[in-house]
Amino acid sequence: MHIKLKDLQETHKRIKPFIHRTPVLSSSLINEIVGAEIYFKCENFQKMGAFKMRGALNAVLQLSEEQKKCGVATHSSGNFAQALALSAKMQHIKAYIVMPENAPEVKKKAVKGYGGKIIECKSNLEARETTLNKVVAETGAKFLHPYNDYQVIAGQGTAAMELIEEHADLDYIVAPVGGGGLISGTALATHYLSPKTKVIAGEPMGADDAWQSMEKSELIPQTNPQTIADGLLTSLGDKTYPIIRDLVEKIVRVEEGEIVAAMRLIWERMKIVVEPSSAVALAAILKEKEKYKGKKIGIILSGGNVDLGNLPF
């Protein structure tokens, strides 16, 4: 493995002073429904509202003094954009965020609120990469990939490290899979620190590139993803895929209605705000709940950044 236990431990030590130690919550009603003990690691309470803060910060904290002068750059319209902007702000360096011109105003506003400089581009992969390359050439900023980056992956793995520290004897840990940063970090942490625990990924049926990749034993890129879980639209990367292939027990695909139902259950019963992507992990458990009777399950609630003006219920 590229990322060793020591790397994860150093990562956690590095970012710990700057992140929240998020709480682990449970709900007796959800436990009753599943017939299992479920522990929710609440990354919706993380700084800027999602686990992405961990990986972004880990990468930013390892920049050289030279690199810090030029800042960082990424392309993202989601939580990683905000996470990188905030991480950079905390270290007093610049963050250039390439976003499609049609990205929701609320997301642009959030990035600006954290002091990020937005560079708009047309809404396609080519424009995004061209614009990013131009920004990097002009500014000398270091490009950080939202998930296909070992420093980012190691950072995301620290959520599972904390969960395992508090609940050592989990039978399963479940997290959503999009680009694979969270699930691969989670799988690595679990592999080293709780090897008997099985790692399961939840994935939307309408963006099932991870499931396809596992089926065909090769990296299948996502095309035309369709899901409410807007954090899970991206393809696996060449760094995240092999970790998932080797360390994730299985990918469980869930329908849109199952995602919304799981999200509603979390909001109504736990009284916490989670984004649709977060609910995918619980939806995966609810879908096959008969398999989890009497088990201890950790679920990573990935984030809570949701547009309240556009809810699915």
Add this chain to the structure above:
Amino acid sequence: MHIKLKDLQETHKRIKPFIHRTPVLSSSLINEIVGAEIYFKCENFQKMGAFKMRGALNAVLQLSEEQKKCGVATHSSGNFAQALALSAKMQHIKAYIVMPENAPEVKKKAVKGYGGKIIECKSNLEARETTLNKVVAETGAKFLHPYNDYQVIAGQGTAAMELIEEHADLDYIVAPVGGGGLISGTALATHYLSPKTKVIAGEPMGADDAWQSMEKSELIPQTNPQTIADGLLTSLGDKTYPIIRDLVEKIVRVEEGEIVAAMRLIWERMKIVVEPSSAVALAAILKEKEKYKGKKIGIILSGGNVDLGNLPF
């Protein structure tokens, strides 16, 4: 005072094993907006989702063995109905809940879910009282008023006791006022345990009987209340009013738009689900925020039971 410090202490000891010690959260962004340090006591995480559990349970735990055989009864279409049903269920006794026939299905379902027996009546005060009297006559159940009851008031005061235990040096404690159970319990606890702390109540402009009563120095009943804060529609009672008159610093009235804005701020920034009534307290602070610069403020978030299918944003 009818309720002494000793009563509050005994109440807390009595109910403690059966309730959640709810967390106290804060938000750096909300602190920045107000320019103060705000500590939110999260009763939205309380059992059945609201502080009402404390008062209902306190009353149920003091029933005699004779009374337990006949059960308890109340009229309520809100959180107290659910709280009494759950408290009774926990003590293996019957709960008869008189509800208007046009009460929302979701609320009836919640009461039934906790094992309460619903008796429907026409939607007016007379029908409610006639029906309740009939139920009490037929079953021998003990009537428990949702707020105008010293045992209930003492129970509600335990939320502030816990908050003061964790933050002894608050300048203000703020809670919403409806029938006055929460604010009078809060004011009593503060009076005994943190006498320098001022207690402020938030009240919707469209249901401002507490404000009217304070202005005229007499109990003015609420007529035709109009507010989204559906936990705050009721009139003060002859037990809650004098406590409020003597111990509450002032009532701050807020507009509907201010309630919704405060609710949205809490959802978006704290990632927690609170009901509109809960947001009234923060709305009261935001309305006069220049008065609170540099102060330490405790806010009691009363509950999180909200119909997700009918949100104001």
